Amino acid sequence: MSVGLSAVEGPVLIIGAGLLGSSIGLGLRAQSVDVVVSDASPTNEAVAEDIGAGRSLRALEQSQESLPDPAVVVVASPPDVTASIVIESLRKYPHATVMDISSVKRSIVEDVLAANVDASRYVGTHPMAGREKSGPVAARGELFTSMPWVICAHESTRPEAVKTAVTIAVELGATVTHLDVEEHDRTVALISHVPQVMSSLLASRLQDTPLYALGLAGQGLRDTVRIAGSDPGLWVQILSANAQPVVQTLYGVREDLERLIKTLESPTASGARLDIAQLMSEGNNGVNRIPGKHGGAPAAFSQMTVLVDDTPGQIAQLLAEIGELGVNLEDLRLEHSPGQPAGLVEISVNPNEHEKLVEDLTERGWKVVR
Amino acid sequence: MSVGLSAVEGPVLIIGAGLLGSSIGLGLRAQSVDVVVSDASPTNEAVAEDIGAGRSLRALEQSQESLPDPAVVVVASPPDVTASIVIESLRKYPHATVMDISSVKRSIVEDVLAANVDASRYVGTHPMAGREKSGPVAARGELFTSMPWVICAHESTRPEAVKTAVTIAVELGATVTHLDVEEHDRTVALISHVPQVMSSLLASRLQDTPLYALGLAGQGLRDTVRIAGSDPGLWVQILSANAQPVVQTLYGVREDLERLIKTLESPTASGARLDIAQLMSEGNNGVNRIPGKHGGAPAAFSQMTVLVDDTPGQIAQLLAEIGELGVNLEDLRLEHSPGQPAGLVEISVNPNEHEKLVEDLTERGWKVVR
Numbered sequence: 001m002s003v004g005l006s007a008v009e010g011p012v013l014i015i016g017a018g019l020l021g022s023s024i025g026l027g028l029r030a031q032s033v034d035v036v037v038s039d040a041s042p043t044n045e046a047v048a049e050d051i052g053a054g055r056s057l058r059a060l061e062q063s064q065e066s067l068p069d070p071a072v073v074v075v076a077s078p079p080d081v082t083a084s085i086v087i088e089s090l091r092k093y094p095h096a097t098v099m100d101i102s103s104v105k106r107s108i109v110e111d112v113l114a115a116n117v118d119a120s121r122y123v124g125t126h127p128m129a130g131r132e133k134s135g136p137v138a139a140r141g142e143l144f145t146s147m148p149w150v151i152c153a154h155e156s157t158r159p160e161a162v163k164t165a166v167t168i169a170v171e172l173g174a175t176v177t178h179l180d181v182e183e184h185d186r187t188v189a190l191i192s193h194v195p196q197v198m199s200s201l202l203a204s205r206l207q208d209t210p211l212y213a214l215g216l217a218g219q220g221l222r223d224t225v226r227i228a229g230s231d232p233g234l235w236v237q238i239l240s241a242n243a244q245p246v247v248q249t250l251y252g253v254r255e256d257l258e259r260l261i262k263t264l265e266s267p268t269a270s271g272a273r274l275d276i277a278q279l280m281s282e283g284n285n286g287v288n289r290i291p292g293k294h295g296g297a298p299a300a301f302s303q304m305t306v307l308v309d310d311t312p313g314q315i316a317q318l319l320a321e322i323g324e325l326g327v328n329l330e331d332l333r334l335e336h337s338p339g340q341p342a343g344l345v346e347i348s349v350n351p352n353e354h355e356k357l358v359e360d361l362t363e364r365g366w367k368v369v370r
Numbered sequence: 371m372s373v374g375l376s377a378v379e380g381p382v383l384i385i386g387a388g389l390l391g392s393s394i395g396l397g398l399r400a401q402s403v404d405v406v407v408s409d410a411s412p413t414n415e416a417v418a419e420d421i422g423a424g425r426s427l428r429a430l431e432q433s434q435e436s437l438p439d440p441a442v443v444v445v446a447s448p449p450d451v452t453a454s455i456v457i458e459s460l461r462k463y464p465h466a467t468v469m470d471i472s473s474v475k476r477s478i479v480e481d482v483l484a485a486n487v488d489a490s491r492y493v494g495t496h497p498m499a500g501r502e503k504s505g506p507v508a509a510r511g512e513l514f515t516s517m518p519w520v521i522c523a524h525e526s527t528r529p530e531a532v533k534t535a536v537t538i539a540v541e542l543g544a545t546v547t548h549l550d551v552e553e554h555d556r557t558v559a560l561i562s563h564v565p566q567v568m569s570s571l572l573a574s575r576l577q578d579t580p581l582y583a584l585g586l587a588g589q590g591l592r593d594t595v596r597i598a599g600s601d602p603g604l605w606v607q608i609l610s611a612n613a614q615p616v617v618q619t620l621y622g623v624r625e626d627l628e629r630l631i632k633t634l635e636s637p638t639a640s641g642a643r644l645d646i647a648q649l650m651s652e653g654n655n656g657v658n659r660i661p662g663k664h665g666g667a668p669a670a671f672s673q674m675t676v677l678v679d680d681t682p683g684q685i686a687q688l689l690a691e692i693g694e695l696g697v698n699l700e701d702l703r704l705e706h707s708p709g710q711p712a713g714l715v716e717i718s719v720n721p722n723e724h725e726k727l728v729e730d731l732t733e734r735g736w737k738v739v740r
Contacts, residue, residue, distance in 0.1 A: 023740075128586060128588060129740075131673070131675075131740045133673075138740075140738070140739055140740040142677070142737060142738075142739035142740065143739060143740045145677060145714075145737075145739050146677070146714065148585075148586050150586070177582070177585075177586065179582075183583075186583070187579075187580075187582075187583040187586060190575065190576065190579050190583060191579075191583060191584065191586060191587045191588070191591050192588070192590065192591065194572065194575065195572060195590055195591045195594045195595070196590070197630065197649075198568050198569075198571065198572045198594060199568075199590075199594050199653065200649055200650055200652070200653030201568065201623050201626050201627060201630075201649070201653070202564065202565060202568045202623070202653075202656075203652075203653040203654075203655075203656035203657040204626060204649065204652035204653045204655070204656050205560065205564065205619055205622055205623065205656065206560065206656035206657070206659055206660065207652060207655050207656045207659070209557075209560050209561075209656075209659065210557075211659070211661070212547070212549075212557075213553075213556070213557040213560060213561060214561065214659055214660050214661060215518075215547075215661055216498060216518050216520070216547065216557060216561060217561045217660055217661075218498060218561070218562070220562060220565055220566070220569075220596075220597045221561050221562065221565045221660070222660065223593040223594070223596050223597070224565045224568065224569050224593070224594055224596075224597065225565070225653075225656065225657045225660070226590075226593050226594075226657070227590045227593070227594065228653035228654065228656065228657040229653075229654060229657045229658070230650070230654075231650075232646075232647045232650035232651045232654065233647070235646070235650045236643050236646045236647045236650065239634065239637075239646050240634075240637040240638075240642060240643060240646060241637075243634040243635075243637035244634075246634055247631055247634040247635055249575055250627065250630070250631050250634070251631070252574075252575055253571050253572070253575065253627065254624075254627055254628075254631065256571050256574060257571060257620065257623065257624055257627065258624075260567065260571075260620070261617055261620050261621070261624065264609065264610075264613040264614075264616055264617040264620070265613070265617055267609075267610040267611075267613035268610075272610060273606050273610060276602075276605065276606045276609050276610065277602045277603070277606045279567075279570055279571070279574065280570055280600070280601075280602035280605045280606065281602045282570070282573075282574035282577060283569065283570030283571070283572075283573040283574050283595075283598035283599075284573075284598065284599060284600075284602065285573075285574070285577050286572075286573035286574050286575065286576035286577045286579075286595065286598065287573040287576070287595045287596070287598040287599045288599070289576055289577070289579065289581070289584055290576065290584050290587055290591070290592060290595070291581070291584060291585055291587075303501070303503075305501075307512065307515060307516070313689075313690065313693030313694075314693075315689050315699060315702070316686055316688075316689030316690035316691075316692065316693045317690070317693075318686075319683075319685050319686030319689055320683065320686035320687070320690055321686075322686065323683025323684075323686045323687075324683075329685060329704075331704050332685070332702065332703075332704050333702075333703065333704075334699075334701050334702050334703075344515075344516065367512055367515075368510070368512075369510055369512035369513060369515050370393075370499075370501045370508075370510040370512065370513045
């Protein structure tokens with residue numbers, strides 16, 4: 001058992017053996033923490049045990065082995081049943097710290113505080129990590145490495161409960177941030193839920209687009225609609241649980257959209273161009289406020305695009321040569337070029353290194369196309 | 371002079387020595403085509419000549435050298451003056467094919483057809499390429515390599531004019547698509563102009579977001595707002611010129627947004643969850659219709675994320691090993707992890723190769739984190 005969790009007496013019980021719950025189990029098992037997993041689906045629970053995410057609660061009960069009272073209960077079930085499982089766990093395990101990991105926090109803490117339970121042992125948390133796949137088979141013990149994990153203590157949460165939640169997040173490699181429940185829900189509405197809505201609204205317009213038109217789509221469209229591929233079932237739960245902060249932001253979107261529609265209906269009217277320029281500039285302002293790589297200040301990197309063959313090893317060769325030239329890659333994207341067997345690699349570097357790198361790569365025979 | 375343009379008698383005159391005009395000049399000069407460049411800004415024109423994009427028209431006139439009548443005029447000026455320069459060029463050079471390259475086509479062809487000129491020598495085109503930088507200094511002769519170039523002949527365009535435009539696009543390495551003007555403008559509204567609007571509307575909401583909130587932003591937000599960083603001046607011209615098709619699509623967005631706002635205002639009402647699920651599913655449907663890499667059918671690639679140090683050469687080393695293992699990379703993205711000096715590389719591969727690659731990379735000491 002690691003130092004951080006050594007003070008914990010009794011196992012960690014994870015309720016919900018999906019992607020996140022099983023990943024937490026795997027990560028804690030790697031630190032030799034005693035983990036028990038439980039899931040409404042016997043199959044999920046058995047798979048979680050098989051991949052090493054913890055001992056199956058059903059198997060323990062059937063073997064008539066007695067489960068020592070858990071020291072920590074991690075509720076990793078779907079958002080719409082999380083509050084009731086938290087309440088039930090606080091009742092059932094009177095000494096355990098109970099934490100949940102669902103992505104909307106206010107509705108859960110309200111339900112917990114309204115129930116007749118010892119809410120001082122409850123702490124809401126939100127690990128901001130995921131994969132495009134779900135279920136215990138997709139679990140990885142390092143899912144949380146380098147990702148933010150928000151801890152949302154409520155007014156009566158005991159300091160020890162907060163400490164336990166922080167310890168678990170840190171053991172799993174995450175970066176801890178403390179927010180109150182309202183701040184958290186407003187934040188995720190802005191940085192996650194409204195972007196999801198905008199991406200889905202846009203992608204939905206492509207349903208009747210002729211295929212020849214979509215064949216001309218570039219990276220701009222692809223990036224903008226990428227997250228529209230997310231699971232509707234999960235997002236129904238998230239958006240309904242966080243409806244109020246999401247809708248507040250959507251009012252602002254609606255107002256700007258109305259203004260733009262009016263302007264585009266009379267594009268030659270006086271002031272029309274200024275209206276459009278203003279909306280575009282406001283977009284510039286917003287995007288420029290997002291911090292750059294590694295959470296530093298927003299940085300203006302310098303981009304170049306290099307042509308590569310679509311064969312294994314070509315991109316590796318390019319990056320190896322950039323490494324040899326001593327240049328650090330700040331970002332990298334592959335561009336998809338419709339109908340061509342060649343790839344375009346967009347590289348971001350420090351602006352000071354740009355000119356020299358273009359020269360050096362060209363000298364080495366690479367085609368820097370833009 | 372290359373085979374394709376050998377039939378052309380006289381130089382190619384490029385009017386507008388910005389990023390695109392100068393890139394066309396550089397590309398044609400690389401094929402030994404005689405190019406003359408002209409720009410309202412004497413500085414731009416001189417820079418274009420200096421980088422080898424063609425002879426400066428001003429310099430020719432001052433040297434009293436006579437300019438042979440151009441065989442082709444490429445109008446590469448800002449969208450709002452393109453039509454009048456096309457008309458003027460058709461008058462001034464009675465034997466030249468005149469093509470423009472602006473990103474909205476209907477308003478230009480209407481103006482040309484309404485003018486008292488020989489419109490049979492005019493052909494509208496739209497090379498779908500660009501950079502995040504502008505001006506002749508940013509020009510690259512290979513800017514158009516592997517990118518789509520749409521040719522929009524109108525009813526009375528001569529076949530020879532179309533052939534000349536196609537030849538220039540092909541010489542520059544682009545992939546030619548023929549669309550009529552209406553199809554083109556509807557297509558770019560959907561795949562480029564409305565995505566730009568949605569990205570700007572979303573990014574504009576971030577203007578007042580506290581910085582701690584933006585520090586938690588993940589790749590989803592970053593991808594969705596990336597194009598909101600574009601130049602407002604250019605987009606004012608594009609959106610006002612293509613106002614009608616853009617606004618038609620925005621009506622659909624507004625309707626869906628209204629429906630969602632109503633639903634989120636009463637998230638516990640009967641049918642609310644179904645409404646949200648429907649919007650999300652429609653987004654899924656739309657995004658799934660975008661063709662995959664190389665314009666093939668949309669393909670479901672399989673993703674994995676690998677942890678790398680933030681040092682030069684680490685990513686190259688990873689990709690080199692993937693190449694050694696004989697696996698072809700279908701896509702690659704760097705994830706930005708707030709506040710951490712480590713990088714996460716998301717790799718897309720053929721699903722058949724996924725399991726084995728995770729094993730092989732793990733064996734070689736890489737951390738496949740999800």
